[in-house]
Structure formats: structure tokens, C-alpha cells
Amino acid sequence: MEGKGKVNGVAAMAACYQGFDPAAYLQYNYTPPRADFERKDSIVPWKLACLHRAFTEGDVRGELLVDIGSGPTLYQVLSGCEVFNKVLLTDFLEVNRQELRGWLEDEGGCNLDWTPYLQHVCKLEGRRPSAWTEKAAKLRQVITDIVPVDVHRPQPLALYALPSEGADCLVSCFCLESVSPDLAAFTRALGHIGRLLRTGGHLLLIGALGESYYFGGPGVRIPVVPLNEAQVCASLKESGYTLIRLEVYTLPQDMRVGVDDVSGVFFVKAIKE
Numbered sequence: 001m002e003g004k005g006k007v008n009g010v011a012a013m014a015a016c017y018q019g020f021d022p023a024a025y026l027q028y029n030y031t032p033p034r035a036d037f038e039r040k041d042s043i044v045p046w047k048l049a050c051l052h053r054a055f056t057e058g059d060v061r062g063e064l065l066v067d068i069g070s071g072p073t074l075y076q077v078l079s080g081c082e083v084f085n086k087v088l089l090t091d092f093l094e095v096n097r098q099e100l101r102g103w104l105e106d107e108g109g110c111n112l113d114w115t116p117y118l119q120h121v122c123k124l125e126g127r128r129p130s131a132w133t134e135k136a137a138k139l140r141q142v143i144t145d146i147v148p149v150d151v152h153r154p155q156p157l158a159l160y161a162l163p164s165e166g167a168d169c170l171v172s173c174f175c176l177e178s179v180s181p182d183l184a185a186f187t188r189a190l191g192h193i194g195r196l197l198r199t200g201g202h203l204l205l206i207g208a209l210g211e212s213y214y215f216g217g218p219g220v221r222i223p224v225v226p227l228n229e230a231q232v233c234a235s236l237k238e239s240g241y242t243l244i245r246l247e248v249y250t251l252p253q254d255m256r257v258g259v260d261d262v263s264g265v266f267f268v269k270a271i272k273e
């Protein structure tokens with residue numbers, strides 16, 4: 001029964017995603033009030049600072065960075081693109097892979113202007129904000145491909161997508177808990193993506209705390225596994241990672257805008273043993 005339940009739960013989650021709307025998702029989460037660079041307590045500066053520190057504090061290195069469940073967003077690789085000379089973006093849905101290709105091709109075919117994000121990360125790097133055009137060019141240069149992924153498969157990526165030694169670093173944001181039917185599936189998925197990572201490679205994981213649903217488009221209500229910090233730590237340990245750092249951000253009341261019931265966001269830096 002458990003096996004049958006497992007397949008049905010994952011299949012049900014895949015069905016939920018058929019209505020996912022990249023433009024709406026970007027509007028809900030990546031424009032003000034959530035993405036307000038002027039607010040000191042905004043989530044955006046916090047998240048971009050976590051990623052900047054994690055990529056630049058000296059222990060993360062190598063050739064290939066893989067972003068698992070990229071969705072239609074790029075903020076998660078804006079620091080990493082200066083550290084790795086190959087960045088692989090991945091998503092389950094073609095509509096999201098198409099959104100990312102639209103940005104990559106730089107012909108106006110994307111639904112969000114990432115300039116404020118690029119400028120903010122340039123500021124974190126001590127560069128002038130106008131260097132954002134150089135950062136955009138750098139990111140377009142290092143993105144090697146945008147490929148399908150399914151974290152519920154023991155081998156989430158096609159074998160051609162990765163070199164035999166695996167990725168040197170994984171980043172994954174708001175994916176595993178948003179695509180898993182329950183905590184056990186979340187933990188299994190963590191193990192599956194771990195197989196893509198070389199021993200000693202780093203995992204940078206960002207996710208939602210206390211979230212039970214979100215809207216992936218108008219009327220597209222997607223269930224989420226509600227997580228707390230202890231569950232995140234236990235799943236990491238069970239999946240063969242050693243935690244380096246866990247940071248938590250509690251969403252201010254006015255950032256709870258009805259598109260989900262998230263109460264906080266976690267940032268994890270871990271290493272695969």
C-alpha cells in the first residue's frame with residue numbers, strides 16, 4: 001500500500017503543476033511587497049545576502065553548479081555564476097524552461113525584469129550597480145543548458161546532463177517541499193538530488209517553513225509539505241548531508257499577501273559526505 005500511495009501522491013503533485021503560470025508566480029513572489037529592495041526587513045536582501053555569503057566565503061568551488069527546480073527565476077544563481085564556469089538550470093515544466101530561455105536569449109521574451117536583482121547582487125559584491133549588465137552577460141555565458149528534472153526519480157536528471165563525477169554544487173529554492181506529497185517524499189527527494197552531487201560538494205537549500213499551500217497561478221492551489229527547522233535538519237542528516245549553517249527569516253505580516261501561508265524561510269548550507 002505504501003508503494004501505491006507513494007506513486008499516487010507524486011502523480012497527484014504532478015497534476016497540480018499542470019496549471020502553473022510562470023508570469024503569475026513571478027508577479028506573486030518577485031515583485032513588491034515581497035521583492036522590495038528599499039525595505040531593510042524585506043526577504044529579498046536577506047536571501048540574496050545568504051546566497052552571496054555562501055558562494056563567496058571560500059569553501060565552495062569547482063566547475064559545475066546545478067540549480068534544481070529553477071522555475072522561472074534566476075536570483076538563485078546570480079552569485080554562483082561568478083564562482084562556477086558552468087551553470088545548469090533545471091525544471092519539471094516546459095513553460096518554466098521556456099521562460100528561462102526567454103531571458104537567456106535576451107530578446108524581451110521573459111515576464112520579469114531581473115535588473116534590480118542583478119544590481120543588488122553587484123552591490124553585495126562591492127561593484128557599482130551599473131555592472132549589472134556585465135553580470136547579466138556573465139550569467140548568459142555560463143548557463144550551459146536548461147533541462148528537465150524530476151526530484152522523485154532516483155536519477156532526477158537525464159544521464160547526458162551531468163559529467164560522471166557529478167555536480168560540484170547544488171542550489172535548490174522552494175522546490176522539494178513544494179513538489180512532495182509528504183515529509184517522507186521530501187526526504188527521499190533530498191536523497192535523490194544528493195546523488196547528483198560529488199562527495200564533498202555543497203548543497204545550498206532555501207525553502208518555506210510552515211507552508212501548507214501556495215498559488216502557482218490564478219486558482220492554481222498547490223499543496224506544500226509544512227516543514228519546521230527540526231524536520232529540515234533531520235531530513236538532511238538522513239539523506240547523507242552534514243549541516244554547515246541554517247538561517248531562518250520570519251516573514252513580516254505585510255508580506256503575507258494571500259498567495260501562500262508561508263510563515264518563514266530557511267537557508268541551509270550543507271556538505272555531502
Ligand SMILES: C[S@@+](CC[C@H](N)C(=O)[O-])C[C@H]1O[C@@H](n2cnc3c(N)ncnc32)[C@H](O)[C@@H]1O
Binds near residue numbers: 173
Ligand atoms: C515553488 S516553485 C520554485 C521556483 C524557484 N526555484 C523559486 O525559487 O521561486 C517549484 C518548482 O518546482 C518545479 N517542480 C514541480 N514538480 C517537480 C518535480 N517533480 N521535480 C522537480 N521540480 C519540480 C515546478 O515546475 C516549479 O518550478
Ligand SMILES: O=S(=O)(c1ccc2c(c1)CN[C@@H](CF)C2)N1CCSCC1
Binds near residue numbers: 211214
Ligand atoms: O521568500 S519569498 O517571499 C518567496 C519566494 C517564493 C516562494 C515563497 C516565498 C513561498 N511560497 C513558495 C511556494 F513554493 C514560493 N521571496 C520573494 C521575494 S524574492 C525572495 C524570495
